[in-house]
Amino acid sequence: MLKHEVVVVGAGLAGQRAALAAVEAGRDVAVFSKLHPLRSHSGAAQGGINAAVGKEDSVDTHIYDTVKGADYLGDQDAIEFFCQDAGPTVVEMEHFGTIFNRAADGSLARRPFGGAGFPRTIYAADRTGLALLQALWERLGTEEFTLYEEWDLTSLIVREGAVQGIVAFDRRKGDFAAVAAKAVVMATGPFGRVYGRTTNAHSCTGDGVAAAYAAGATLKDMEFVQFHPTALVESGILITEGARGEGGILKNALGERFMAKYAPHVLDLASRDVVSRSIVTEVLEGRGYPGGYVHLELMHLGKEKIESRLQEICDVARNFAGIDPVTQPIPIFPAQHYMMGGISTDIHGATSVRGLFAAGEAACVSIHGANRLGGNSLLETLVFGKQAGIAAASYATSAATPSLKEGDLDAATAPLRAWSSRTDGEDPATLRTEMQRVMDRYVGIYRNEADLLEGVRQIREVKKRFARIRVADQSKIYNVNLSDALEVGHMLQLAEVIVVGAYARTESRGAHARIDYPQRDDAHWMKHTLASKGPDGPQLSYSPVAYTRWEPKERVY
Amino acid sequence: MAVATVKATFDVYRFEPGKDATPRYDRYVLDLPPHTPVLTALLKIRAEVDPSLSLRYSCRSAICGSCAMQINSKSRLACQAPIGPELARDGRIVIEPMRNQPVLRDLVVDQDGFWQNYRKVEPHLILDPRLPMPEGRENPMTPEEVDRFKETPRCIACAACYSACPAVEADPAFPGPMALAKLYRFVVDPRDRGQQDRLVRIQTEGLWLCLRCHLCTEACPKDVRPSERIRDLKELAIAAQGATEYGSRHAVAFKENIRARGVLNEMKLARQTMGTLGMVGQIPQGIRMWRKKPEFLRAPHAIEGEGEVEKIYEALDDHKTPEDLP
Numbered sequence: 077m078l079k080h081e082v083v084v085v086g087a088g089l090a091g092q093r094a095a096l097a098a099v100e101a102g103r104d105v106a107v108f109s110k111l112h113p114l115r116s117h118s119g120a121a122q123g124g125i126n127a128a129v130g131k132e133d134s135v136d137t138h139i140y141d142t143v144k145g146a147d148y149l150g151d152q153d154a155i156e157f158f159c160q161d162a163g164p165t166v167v168e169m170e171h172f173g174t175i176f177n178r179a180a181d182g183s184l185a186r187r188p189f190g191g192a193g194f195p196r197t198i199y200a201a202d203r204t205g206l207a208l209l210q211a212l213w214e215r216l217g218t219e220e221f222t223l224y225e226e227w228d229l230t231s232l233i234v235r236e237g238a239v240q241g242i243v244a245f246d247r248r249k250g251d252f253a254a255v256a257a258k259a260v261v262m263a264t265g266p267f268g269r270v271y272g273r274t275t276n277a278h279s280c281t282g283d284g285v286a287a288a289y290a291a292g293a294t295l296k297d298m299e300f301v302q303f304h305p306t307a308l309v310e311s312g313i314l315i316t317e318g319a320r321g322e323g324g325i326l327k328n329a330l331g332e333r334f335m336a337k338y339a340p341h342v343l344d345l346a347s348r349d350v351v352s353r354s355i356v357t358e359v360l361e362g363r364g365y366p367g368g369y370v371h372l373e374l375m376h377l378g379k380e381k382i383e384s385r386l387q388e389i390c391d392v393a394r395n396f397a398g399i400d401p402v403t404q405p406i407p408i409f410p411a412q413h414y415m416m417g418g419i420s421t422d423i424h425g426a427t428s429v430r431g432l433f434a435a436g437e438a439a440c441v442s443i444h445g446a447n448r449l450g451g452n453s454l455l456e457t458l459v460f461g462k463q464a465g466i467a468a469a470s471y472a473t474s475a476a477t478p479s480l481k482e483g484d485l486d487a488a489t490a491p492l493r494a495w496s497s498r499t500d501g502e503d504p505a506t507l508r509t510e511m512q513r514v515m516d517r518y519v520g521i522y523r524n525e526a527d528l529l530e531g532v533r534q535i536r537e538v539k540k541r542f543a544r545i546r547v548a549d550q551s552k553i554y555n556v557n558l559s560d561a562l563e564v565g566h567m568l569q570l571a572e573v574i575v576v577g578a579y580a581r582t583e584s585r586g587a588h589a590r591i592d593y594p595q596r597d598d599a600h601w602m603k604h605t606l607a608s609k610g611p612d613g614p615q616l617s618y619s620p621v622a623y624t625r626w627e628p629k630e631r632v633y
Numbered sequence: 634m635a636v637a638t639v640k641a642t643f644d645v646y647r648f649e650p651g652k653d654a655t656p657r658y659d660r661y662v663l664d665l666p667p668h669t670p671v672l673t674a675l676l677k678i679r680a681e682v683d684p685s686l687s688l689r690y691s692c693r694s695a696i697c698g699s700c701a702m703q704i705n706s707k708s709r710l711a712c713q714a715p716i717g718p719e720l721a722r723d724g725r726i727v728i729e730p731m732r733n734q735p736v737l738r739d740l741v742v743d744q745d746g747f748w749q750n751y752r753k754v755e756p757h758l759i760l761d762p763r764l765p766m767p768e769g770r771e772n773p774m775t776p777e778e779v780d781r782f783k784e785t786p787r788c789i790a791c792a793a794c795y796s797a798c799p800a801v802e803a804d805p806a807f808p809g810p811m812a813l814a815k816l817y818r819f820v821v822d823p824r825d826r827g828q829q830d831r832l833v834r835i836q837t838e839g840l841w842l843c844l845r846c847h848l849c850t851e852a853c854p855k856d857v858r859p860s861e862r863i864r865d866l867k868e869l870a871i872a873a874q875g876a877t878e879y880g881s882r883h884a885v886a887f888k889e890n891i892r893a894r895g896v897l898n899e900m901k902l903a904r905q906t907m908g909t910l911g912m913v914g915q916i917p918q919g920i921r922m923w924r925k926k927p928e929f930l931r932a933p934h935a936i937e938g939e940g941e942v943e944k945i946y947e948a949l950d951d952h953k954t955p956e957d958l959p
Binding site for chain 1: 680
């Protein structure tokens with residue numbers, strides 16, 4: 077049986093940073109990832125990473141912007157810790173070798189981003205995530221640890237309230253394995269693929285969040301789903317907020333710069349939820365282009381600026397939409413982009429299960445509250461990845477030897493092996509498409525009670541069908557059909573939590589916009605949604621938001 | 634809005650070593666709009682026709698590097714290759730796994746060798762404790778210093794260059810275009826303290842095995858231009874250590890040889906590359922050549938307009954790379 081002191085699941089920025097911290101603490105660390113670490117979705121982050129390092133900027137302003145961006149649902153103590161650690165975190169990544177853009181004086185260049193009071197977003201062209209991922213992987217590569225590359229997480233083993241290990245699936249060999257671990261860090265990133273229209277990679281299926289939930293961990297604020305305002309119409313591929321940071325503007329089919337109506341002060345650089353709703357409103361009220369979209373214009377920035385600062389965007393628009401942003405507007409419409417919710421943790425990554433830690437997009441600390449600001453998620457992966465790694469290492473130092481039993485592997489994998497022995501049943505792709513249709517249709521940017529009820533009903537219907545899922549591919553080697561089935565099973569759990577939480581929250585706050593409850597309701601809803609797995613679906617409870625210095629105000633941009 | 638579709642024929646390589654005796658090609662025919670990326674088509678085949686087709690993919694936006702494969706015999710990212718131009722040119726789309734990496738199954742290859750080659754160039758900052766990083770702040774770096782990385786930070790390690798490279802196929806000692814482009818990225822990094830050692834080491838560890846065919850640059854989906862960075866490394870290596878290897882001595886000798894007479898003196902070139910002692914080992918080869926083409930032993934005549942050659946060299950010496958020339 078495989079055995080390690082600390083097992084990190086996921087090898088994006090959060091997982092790698094956790095692994096580095098745990099290795100530095102002297103623990104025996106294993107990293108499990110279904111992708112080679114350099115293929116992680118962290119690498120797709122484009123715009124940048126926030127840190128208030130400029131002379132005119134301040135950590136307090138970063139805190140305030142984050143609190144306000146979160147529509148006052150973020151825990152202010154966590155946000156303070158987060159913003160204070162931003163400068164040292166960015167400097168550390170620079171020392172690890174990240175190639176950031178520079179100002180003429182040799183300091184880190186900064187660009188303006190949505191919802192921020194100052195140009196605070198440090199960047200590497202429009203591939204900041206890739207730059208950080210490369211540097212961290214190169215740094216981690218100098219340390220001793222075990223990489224399990226291309227392994228799927230199937231489940232988490234918890235006994236008497238404490239983590240004992242994981243069960244994972246080796247894609248290359250086609251074998252399931254139990255892995256004993258004193259501490260497990262879940263850093264499996266987002267689960268945006270519960271939606272069909274998403275900027276997320278195909279691999280963003282929330283395996284760690286679902287496994288944690290299934291093993292008894294509490295999830296938090298799952299109904300808060302960020303829709304990025306600017307994604308390519310057909311494919312949902314992201315066009316970075318940096319495009320607007322560099323001066324890009326949104327226009328409707330009448331040629332109007334419509335953000336002037338919705339955010340008169342900051343226009344196109346309002347918070348993401350505000351911009352996304354504005355675009356949807358324009359289209360719903362008939363001012364979109366036929367087919368339902370608006371334009372993002374960059375042409376006025378000039379060829380040189382577009383091609384140097386927004387190089388990836390140029391390639392994306394040219395390759396995936398057949399549009400040259402130097403001479404043509406880019407047709408865009410919002411798409412699911414980021415999950416504010418996740419496994420509930422404190423600032424050390426600790427969850428409701430002893431020995432289980434989480435960080436990055438898989439976790440909910442919560443610093444993003446009801447809406448995340450651009451440039452804060454890359455920072456989150458590194459700040460809290462490190463904290464989770466330190467905490468997991470510390471826990472593993474004193475934790476009892478995990479007790480995995482002979483039958484654990486069989487018990488955990490018997491239902492999964494049954495998928496492959498069926499001769500009839502539905503393909504994972506069918507159920508995935510069905511789930512995505514339900515989420516796109518009923519749990520989108522604007523929500524209401526009737527839609528959400530229908531969403532709950534239909535997701536539960538798909539869950540029932542999943543009991544008869546069939547894996548037709550009988551090969552052991554690189555059986556993507558089986559990996560698909562594992563992922564769809566995970567996502568269905570999470571889709572249900574999202575829609576149940578959204579139905580229960582009868583207010584509008586941040587990214588959660590209820591047409592039937594258009595106002596923020598601080599008297600009743602200034603609280604986090606907690607979800608734990610019950611016999612008939614998620615059981616909801618609520619917990620207070622931590623306040624330090626900032627009183628809730630109306631959120632105007 | 635109805636989009637016109639085309640009938641797209643895909644011939645997809647299918648093989649499971651150990652189970653199948655030989656590879657086969659399965660044909661799938663789909664109606665798709667011409668701008669559909671190959672990856673989208675393959676996922677449609679998986680979802681609607683054959684769920685057992687095995688491939689790697691993730692981001693579908695050319696940033697994760699998972700879906701490189703042979704598309705009509707070119708190493709490309711499937712997510713970045715629209716079907717229309719392929720069909721227009723070849724009438725069908727042949728999909729095969731990348732080359733220079735053993736097939737695990739169907740379109741999935743074993744990349745262990747690729748990653749081992751990447752690790753060979755020590756892909757991390759080499760530090761010197763005597764020159765510590767600035768306490769609590771970033772290293773200063775000018776925008777001009779950032780420009781020296783050229784396009785190498787864009788590399789997504791998709792291995793398309795590795796698949797396209799004949800030197801990788803011919804010689805296991807060649808680390809491949811991606812690894813060398815990565816090495817260049819560290820050599821020009823002002824924070825790295827290992828530049829000299831890196832340049833000296835790579836002279837004997839594969840730098841001169843590059844065939845200068847530029848197929849890597851043609852294959853690269855991110856315009857990293859590995860062959861140009863290999864050329865840069867060669868210049869930097871000679872500047873750092875002098876011409877110490879067959880490869881570098883050959884390059885320098887070739888340059889001076891042409892400069893002298895405007896035409897190649899092959900005897901001189903061989904002697905300058907291998908040294909007089911090295912020439913001894915070449916005697917049997919020399920005899921064979923002499924039988925076929927005895928005139929190779931004679932020194933060539935100077936070409937007409939010899940002075941023009943010197944002007945070209947002077948212009949090249951003033952400018953670092955041919956791209957800088959007017």
